[in-house]
Amino acid sequence: MSDTHAQSTAFVRETMLPAKPAPVTQTGAVRWLRENLFSGPVNTALTLIGLFFVYTLVTHFYPWFRHSVWNANSMAECRAAITASFGDGATGACWAMIRERWHQFIFGFYPPELYWRPIAVFVLLFVALAPVLFTHLPRILLGFSVVYPLVAIWLLWGGSIWPVTMVAVGFVLGWLMLRVLSGVGSILAIVAAVVVPVLFWVFAVGPLDDALTSVLPLAIEPVASDRFGGFLLAITIGVGGIVMSLPLGVILALGRQSNMFLIKTFSVIFIEFIRGVPLITLLFVASLLLNYFLPPGTNFDIILRVMILVTLFAAAYIAEVIRGGLAALPRGQYEAADALGLDYWKAQRLIILPQALKISIPGIVSTFIGMFKDTTLVTFVGLFDPLKGIPDFIRADFNWKGIYWEPFIFVGAIFFILNFSMSRYSMYLERKLKRDHR
Template identity: 60%
Template structure:
């Protein structure tokens, strides 16, 4: 191949030289280090400081974590096993994890909250992932009743009676659908309320006496640990989004009455700390309720947490609505869509997409706020950590419980955050 270079013009090379590797400082790990960690004296100092910090944390905590005792019946046993050396005593988690998870829920029924949790994932899946068959949404709609019955039990006819209220509303809606959307909506609401207040009670009583089936009733006092956090958190999240959307629309409404009610509600709830609302739920309501017939503390807390999250959600979504150009509203009008259709087909899909980070932020905040119920004596994980510490076996244990609780909360919140990032990427139809 010596004649490849037919050197007709001596200074022109007409064949490619073989590619050479970049110099050492511009490739591989060295390049990455130079660009990301040591790209200037300030970043170098910061990097070194960070490494030192990480090193100290590992030196301090590492041996303690590595030297973990998993099998012991009490803190004293742990200390005997450790025999003066520093080490964690995660035996407390092994001994009490069922309590941290389920509280005082009867152990023979642990399958019920577990099943409810699994079904919740199934119910949530079609909402989160559009690829799944749409038929699964029917199950999602049914899940609140299934979940309630699994967790609390009692007569199966109570959730059925409540469910039939929605069926009654749907039938009324279909019957009146031909007249106008306003009348049919009003009719549906009226039918649902009429069923709940007039017929659901007798129906429930009659069916229970005829056919008393259902799971064993478990009282709310038995709920504790992460069961409480998840029940309150999930109910709050599931309820606050639709209610928040309605409130946000109400606040932007041109009808003065609707608008002022929404504004007053949002500003009032946002102006009050959550802990105040929780104290209201646990203390103030007691004075109004007849003794003995107290309505469930967890239900009261769910209502208050939902109201609180709803107000924040409404403002997040209002931000999304405000970010939409006016042309979108006008385009919807030009297509001849009525208000609800325009919201459903044009406005909301865009506004909600813009609001995703804010919505998930509110969700995560709400989920973590559920630990505030410890102040009204509900035994959530933090409350149970106190109760476990009060047992003479475990009195004096501290970090292990908080590390475990923190890790579980992190799993929940981090997966929510990852999902929201996935959703944002998927819905990113502009700014490509």
């Protein structure tokens, strides 16, 4: 009887057991090592091989970095200091060259007394990018983002303020044409928004500039394009190309998807031609051949020419990246836009493009990074890029003849910081726009 009663009585604990700590192998650094470096025989073998190579590289290059010299006036002084400190046959890095010539790597040959202008442009660049990159900031700041390119052009190149102002007036005229004629027809409005500013810039800017300058001369000291160099040149071309190539790439991608024969044909020919030609060829066109197609006496700034060709080159690749994003969208998204009664432009702006651009973020950022690194190719058209032009100029000085690795390491580190920042921001943007939680 007692056995039956014992079997039929349920035991219910009235208090909770205290939580036990997780196994050591499932927490902290040990867990990370097991999951990422020693998760299996192959992964373990690759980890050990990688550690061997890292150890070999560190032991080989560490003495060179440890023997670094920061205070010297020439390569000969660096070598003498290394020999005096570490004995005959010792080698070491001569960072004294970077310490003495860092301003040329950053500013090129920009007048030292005017360094405040590129520094101001660089600081204002972050102010202009902030509301674009981080949507939680006040939208009113976008007004400065719109006018920033013109402010940057005026500060960097200097001269009269009126040509830059006339460029802004041309964009305002284009916007007015788009608003006024939007009710007549979208194609006519777009054509007028492009043609009217171009005609204004070609025929009206010169006379208006002369008239306004004679009445109210507002100008700062001009700086010629051949004074640009180093990272000032690379960032100017890179940021300008990025800003202009993205909207142009979107237009080309939509044009390639268009049902209009002429627009689609032009877009396909442009994209395939640009993608089939090396960038260095386009840079030679910008430097040499473009002048043959311009009216006699035309002075077309070399940096502007290079920036235009770099923009076209990047836009062709961005167009294909965005076209992939458009093709990845389900057909139902287009049908949903039609069901809502949206016209083509509203459907693209509100439904199609936001999703396509989100899909295309990795490819777009990769194109931007590649384009920014390709700005070093401008050395072949006579501009002093930070990777080859400036180091070659420094080596021409007898005091620094023979220096080799230090400029490449310094320039490579700065390029890495800038490109890595773009890459990390793209990952942040992907996480922010991610809507699924798989």
